[in-house]
Amino acid sequence: DGGITQSPKYLFRKEGQNVTLSCEQNLNHDAMYWYRQDPGQGLRLIYYSQIVNDFQKGDIAEGYSVSREKKESFPLTVTSAQKNPTAFYLCASSPGQGNSGNTIYFGEGSWLTVV
Amino acid sequence: AQTVTQSQPEMSVQEAETVTLSCTYDTSESNYYLFWYKQPPSRQMILVIRQEAYKQQNATENRFSVNFQKAAKSFSLKISDSQLGDTAMYFCAFMNIQGAQKLVFGQGTRLTINP
Numbered sequence: 001d002g003g004i005t006q007s008p009k010y011l012f013r014k015e016g017q018n019v020t021l022s023c024e025q026n027l028n029h030d031a032m033y034w035y036r037q038d039p040g041q042g043l044r045l046i047y048y049s050q051i052v053n054d055f056q057k058g059d060i061a062e063g064y065s066v067s068r069e070k071k072e073s074f075p076l077t078v079t080s081a082q083k084n085p086t087a088f089y090l091c092a093s094s095p096g097q098g099n100s101g102n103t104i105y106f107g108e109g110s111w112l113t114v115v
Numbered sequence: 116a117q118t119v120t121q122s123q124p125e126m127s128v129q130e131a132e133t134v135t136l137s138c139t140y141d142t143s144e145s146n147y148y149l150f151w152y153k154q155p156p157s158r159q160m161i162l163v164i165r166q167e168a169y170k171q172q173n174a175t176e177n178r179f180s181v182n183f184q185k186a187a188k189s190f191s192l193k194i195s196d197s198q199l200g201d202t203a204m205y206f207c208a209f210m211n212i213q214g215a216q217k218l219v220f221g222q223g224t225r226l227t228i229n230p
Contacts, residue, residue, distance in 0.1 A: 031216065033217065043206070043218070045217055050215065056215065058217070088158060092160075102212075103162060104216075108157075108158070
């Protein structure tokens with residue numbers, strides 16, 4: 001099946017630890033994104049990548065890091081520098097710049113809880 | 116920077132009624148996309164409808180339609196013959212056509228359809 005796969009669905013982290021959320025897509029999309037959602041809130045952009053080996057900071061990039069070594073993969077690392085990491089994280093992808101009717105599609109999300 | 120405002124935090128209607136969700140946005144761009152996404156309790160973000168700003172005709176998808184008023188920067192969603200499965204958070208979102216194609220979200224409207 002084509003789509004965006006995020007793992008794990010639920011993750012618990014101890015304070016001071018780094019954790020990595022996986023995001024894989026088989027839609028052959030050029031662009032990928034990470035959003036954060038806090039309870040009762042809208043989505044805020046963490047990082048995005050429009051092409052392999054390139055990525056840009058979004059609105060709330062502090063305490064996070066990403067890589068884009070392969071077109072289909074865009075992992076997000078939540079570092080110990082992120083002071084309030086408990087949230088729902090959504091990965092997304094889109095066909096990319098220059099494609100008509102650009103629409104962003106989302107994975108099922110990952111819950112991260114700091115314990 | 117673009118902003119998106121949803122002024123109705125919560126709405127509730129009876130099944131089979133028609134409901135309209137409001138959204139306004141602020142941008143200096145002339146070409147852009149607007150979206151409505153639905154987020155049911157599963158938290159999956161589902162695309163409901165998309166509107167290209169250069170198109171005067173309002174987009175429709177079955178029971179879902181929009182009222183796009185470009186001059187007023189308004190983009191409301193109308194749900195006709197509402198169903199219990201329409202119960203969800205609804206997010207309005209904006210995307211520039213030029214430059215980095217990323218979504219800016221409103222805060223969301225929690226819609227409850229009552230039997």
